[in-house]
Amino acid sequence: MDNLVRRLFKASCAFALTAAVAQPALAQSTRSQLKTANKLFGQENYRAALPYYEQVLAKEPNNAQALFRAGISYMTFDKEKASDYIYKAQRLKKNVAKDVEYWLGRVDHLNYNFDEAIGHFQTYNATLKPKDTRKKELAQLIQHSKNAKVQFNSPKDIFVKNLGPTINTQWSEHSPVISNDDKILLFTSRSDNMSNAPVAEDMKGKKKGKGGIAADGQYYENIYEAKRIDDENWEKPRSLSSVLNGKGHDASIQVFDNDTKLLMYRNDEDGDIFYSEKSGADWTEPKKLNNNINSKSYEGDAYITPDGLTLYFSTSKYSEDNTLDIYYSTRQPGGDWGPAKSIGNAINTAYDDDSPFLSRDGKTLYFSSRGHNTMGGYDIFKSEWDSVGRKWSRAENMGYPINTPDDDTYYRLSPDGSYAYLSSYRIGGYGEKDIYTINYIKNAIIRGRVLSQRDSTVIPGVELVFSGTQADKTALSYRDITKPVTGDYQVSVLSGRTYQVAVSKDGKNIETQEFAVPISTNDSTTITKDFYVPYVDTSGVNYAQLKPIYFDTDKYKLRPESITELDKISAVLKANPGINISIEGNCDSRNTDEYNMVLGQNRADVAYNYLKKSGVSETRMVTVSYGERRPVAANDSPENMQLNRRTDFRVITKEGEAAPVLNNPTPNSGANSTGSSSSTTTTTTAPLQPGKSKAKLPDGTKVKTKVDEDSDKVKVKTKGANDEKSKTVTKDGTIDSKAKDANGEKTKVKTDND
16 A cells, blocks of 8 residues: 555655545635635645635635645645745745744755755754754754755666556556566556546545545545556556455555466555455455464555565564564465564664565565655665675665655566666656656667768768766767768767767867757667768878778788888879878777777888888878777678778878879889889789899889799899989898988888788
8 A cells, every 4th residue: 555645644744635626615705615624634634625725715815824725735736836835825924834934845845945945944943942852853854855965966867757647647646566578557546447536525435436535535545457558558547356446445566476466455454465366357355464464553565576485565563653664574384474574774764664676586675765865755775685694785775866855666677677667756747646667778879971061972080079968967978980981980879868979080170069869768779860061071082092001910010012002102102292191000909999009000100111211201291090999890800800900091181172183103203212112113914024124214214123933033123313223122922122312321121921
């Protein structure tokens, strides 16, 4: 049963109400209406009192007493309206009630105005005598506001969703019970057969439909069943048989034994725990659990472990001040429940501790408590089982927004544990306590391309940085760089927030855009987002004319074929003296990012040094390392990893400029700088033939070539018009080259085939 029905009016003063009650006769005088309202208010029948107060206020909108008491009656139905009424009452009459500051504190706390609540509680506390017993309650309420402020300012990334008007009404809905296949929901409601029908004044104490009227002016609690249509919708609930729903309060607790049995509450002997068995489409007459569980005191909620051997339950039997504690019992050899034992002081407090529920593996206990560091009223807590110490760990508050300043109870995990159900009084609900689902917010994959606004061409090499915050304001940052050729990017980001996306290229910001990522509560959400930016990519030609060179794993030593490619690049640079290049080192993902940044720089430097020795001015070259951050292929195979172990060469252009048209190098244009460049002059469409040959190039350079009989050794000598000389010997993939330029500066290059 909802424990609030039993104790909440007096213990925590959160009052039930509605404005939809049948209106009293208008013929009554204002004085008579106010007298009737005050009588019902004194009986704690706030639902019945409220419409009389509203009749008074319709005639006398500045009646301070009617405003004050109506405000108290609105506190769990419309917290903001309750605040307006009580504050207006105090403005009209400062001392409208001796405890007005107390109620202002209560209503401010419920409306998340925690500092103001503390101030009102302290003001009220100062009016009490030193030994007044109410000081203890005020100290607790002040601490609740302090706790709530801490939790509210450190929210979790949780998505709380109301189950909607098919399940929830203006009345209280609670105690959700889900079937093993997650398709049937049992729950408890104080509505009139799941309607929003008001309680007729002349029906009090009489039976109406399938539910009677309780002493507090509300319908008795009954158990309902709803079938799931899809992830978002439910069929209209139906009341379960009269066997389960008796004349008083009946509430759902748990289905067990493959959904064939039901634990339930019935207000017998102040409240006891029963069970019923499924019989076809109906249920058998409920039977009470034995005296080790039930007593003449209140027993309200329970949980049976999947193996059926342990029962956890809440009871006031062992409490001196009639508060609830959680106990457990194990099955005896005969099959019945044994003596109850306390779950321990890590869970139980001096206040109410209720609604136990265990995860399927039995390692996590969830429960509701008005003690510990609650935000106010009941909060949901969890505790982990210490298998070594054989005890439960210190209770941990589940935090905001699972918990609120009002009552949050009956936390129940879904069968697969991916989300949970919860009963809660919170702003934005349909009335009193509603049933909600609790989902942890998950990551979503964002993928797409970066394209030019001018012509929609893709732009490779663009860095995207997604910047946002977690619910508790902790910074989030995710990055990727668009791939060569395709311009694709992909990041996995925490969903349910707006990101600032900084788009940059070559270290220069292009622009920053906002991108809102909707909430995802599963692990498979993918969103496509293309970014159009004011940038014209001019580097495409460079990849075609200046090809990358490749490296062995964890190496930055030049391969023979890399020497050949570097000679070609040297020749291009000499044929185009007006261009400069960026030499960019890259790695696969085998090592750490920090290690790969160093390795990538080494791969850029070895190419830079070779080109410098070949005669390319160092002022025309810059180096940069991207480590593993610019893969051209996924690092999921040796072949793809080889593609990522490379050095790229990119012609540097000013933003917005078109890429220059590169002149083709003349034959042997690099021969006067290094003998290795002669490899470009001796390359022909036909294989080299054994023997000797001589040639004179248009610029006067003389070339002598000797090829051994087996064609496995090639010797090339050159002599320029200004006495530049070079000698290159290639054998079995090795290169040994010496050169002397016109100034007498010598260069040596030697490689092997490792």
